[in-house]
Amino acid sequence: MLFSQLQFWVFFAGVFALYAVLPHRAQNRMLLVASYIFYGAWDWRFLGLIAFSTLVDYLVGARMGAENDPRRRKLLLSVSLLTNLGLLGVFKYLGFFVDSFVALSNAVGLPADPVVLGIVLPVGISFYTFQTLSYTIDIYRRDLKPCRDFLDFALFVAFFPQLVAGPIERARNLLPEIAQPRQLHWDAIGRGAVLCLVGLIKKIVIADAISPGVDAVYGNPNATGAEIIVATWLFAIQIYCDFSGYTDIARGVAKMLGFGLMRNFAQPYFATNPQEFWHRWHISLSTWLRDYLYISLGGNRGGRWHTYRNLMLTMVLGGFWHGAAWNFVLWGFYQGMLLSLHRALTGRRKGSKEGRRHGLGELLLRIATVALFFQVVCYGWLLFRAQSFEQIVTFTGRILTLNPADFGALAMPSVPVPALAGMLALLAWDLGTEARGNVRFYATWPLPFRAALYAVAIYLLAFGATTTPSAFIYFQF
Structure with a gap:
């Protein structure tokens, strides 16, 4: 269902009518069912994928919140990272890496036959993967307590308005809105x-x-x-x-x-300038990359050249997040060069x-x-x-x-x-x-x-x- 099609607005009218007469907990359950119907309308086969990712991160978050041993907490975080990035890698990037390897082999005189994988990219996987990763990383950093209600957490992951193309919401913002009763207001x-x-x-x-x-x-x-x-x-x-x-x-x-x-x-x-642009464009992604990748790499704490390296890595990986193609990598490299050059010339300044x-x-x-x-x-x-x-x-x-x-x-x-x-x-x-x-x-x-x-x-x-x-x-x- 596209937002620009009448089919979606008929769907939303039905959801809104039910939502208006249900109590809070029933609203959440109905929204979860509606979100899965919305996602299943694209391809029902991928409902199992989003449900599996949801279950893994819910269990990891719950166990991590009760765990004090640093090594076990790190192991639990690794489970979340490997699961989510592994699914993303297989469905979005495996074909790209296979094709790139075949092209490289042929270029150096080692003929290789192309492998046709036929993997279909699940719609929205990049968005909900980053959303669930922010949840487990925040718990690992002790910035967030685990959600106790599995169905509320599932709604956080699958909430249909922003499921397919964002914005990439943080659990600390959206989960409290799910957990608390909401009132409909004409304004x-x-x-x-x-x-x-x-x-x-x-x-x-x-x-x-x-x-x-x-x-x-x-x-x-x-x-x-x-x-x-x-x-x-x-x-x-x-x-x-x-x-x-x-x-x-x-x-x-x-x-x-x-x-x-x-x-x-x-x-x-x-x-x-490029810094101001990234304060204004795709803010949910740029802040995600800043908080969970750039800062994790060291941010600007290791001196000038480490800062430039971290900027470049962040933007190249941000470009690769957009798609499994070399032009997206090149676009990310270009954005990293612009940010590094701007920082070298002007230092840090407020963006917007x-x-x-x-x-x-x-x-x-x-x-x-x-x-x-x-x-x-x-x-x-x-x-x-x-x-x-x-x-x-x-x-x-x-x-x-x-x-x-x-x-x-x-x-x-x-x-x-x-x-x-x-x-x-x-x-x-x-x-x-x-x-x-x-x-x-x-x-x-x-x-x-x-x-x-x-x-x-x-x-x-x-x-x-x-x-x-x-x-x-x-x-x-």
């Missing part, structure tokens, strides 16, 4: 509905509409430098609208049920400048810096979107030898007018959020202005939605 329902509306506009008015133009260029071996640049700009918008749109809908659905999921995006393309007021001169400088850094980010998206290393080399060469006249003869599908209108509306929305430092910047507007805002959004969704919605990009991760 929260309204706020959740607005989030869902914005997310749907991002997804089916903007992202799905500009996808054909991006696919046409990245599928064209003869694309010009100008077409590559425009397609990469469009892909930057597509992946932002696609992924942040999913997060908005997930947060909106959860909010209507009384849950507060973390914010995952904070106007990332308003960033002026959301809500900060600027004088005119500073504002103009910031706009120019944002525009320049956006091009740096977009080259990273070229690495991310490319279909092969050869395409990266070819496309990079064509950008470097760009003929400006080619911008006047673009041979690629044009962006539909509703999508252009949606992009302008989204820019205004993000500017309002950025200026006020509050995603509900519109809440204090007079009722007629808020009504007009909602009417415009509903009109965009009703008349601008594409007729062929596609799966969210991050479902493949």
Whole structure:
């Protein structure tokens, strides 16, 4: 079930109707069943996989919480790590490593036949694996006490709004909301509905509409430098609208049920440097990598070169988390280089400048810096979107030898007018959020202005939605 399909909203209407009349404990049990139905709709065979991972981490967490021997606690943590990372490795990366080994063997003159494994990637496995790992690691660090109710813990792992593509929630945040009674409030329902509306506009008015133009260029071996640049700009918008749109809908659905999921995006393309970008983009992943990988590697405690090494390892592994392909590794390496270079030049600085007021001169400088850094980010998206290393080399060469006249003869599908209108509306929305430092910047507007805002959004969704919605990009991760 896609959030952008009517089938999901019929499903959610049924869930919400039951939720509204059930007491707290029954709500949790019903949500767990609904979450498994939601996940089973993708492929019922993987229900056993998520149930097995849930059971292992519940038992490990419970035993670790009662254990004081450091060696046994470390052994228990190893069970969780090996189980979760082992499942992730087999289902997501085994085929990649086999194919890479075969290619390397053939390259050095040792012929090897390719092995076709036929392993299907379970949707959302990267997200719920990191979510359960944070639970056991927090217990090991004594930052969290184990959950005593197995079914509550199972709901934490499988909670359907954020199961498939995040945000990656921490147990210390979500488990207390599951354990405590929740009340339905019209204000929260309204706020959740607005989030869902914005997310749907991002997804089916903007992202799905500009996808054909991006696919046409990245599928064209003869694309010009100008077409590559425009397609990469469009892909930057597509992946932002696609992924942040999913997060908005997930947060909106959860909010209507009384849950507060973390914010995952904070106007990332308003960033002026790589550190600020990662304070704004995929926040649940970047903070997870910081807390459980970068800090575990030593963070910035071992001197300058150790810090650079830890940054590089964190971002390369973060890139590899996105997919079993060398272009994701290269994208992670690129992000690590940007962060290391920025740190070498400027040291540590606070990341996000959301809500900060600027004088005119500073504002103009910031706009120019944002525009320049956006091009740096977009080259990273070229690495991310490319279909092969050869395409990266070819496309990079064509950008470097760009003929400006080619911008006047673009041979690629044009962006539909509703999508252009949606992009302008989204820019205004993000500017309002950025200026006020509050995603509900519109809440204090007079009722007629808020009504007009909602009417415009509903009109965009009703008349601008594409007729062929596609799966969210991050479902493949």
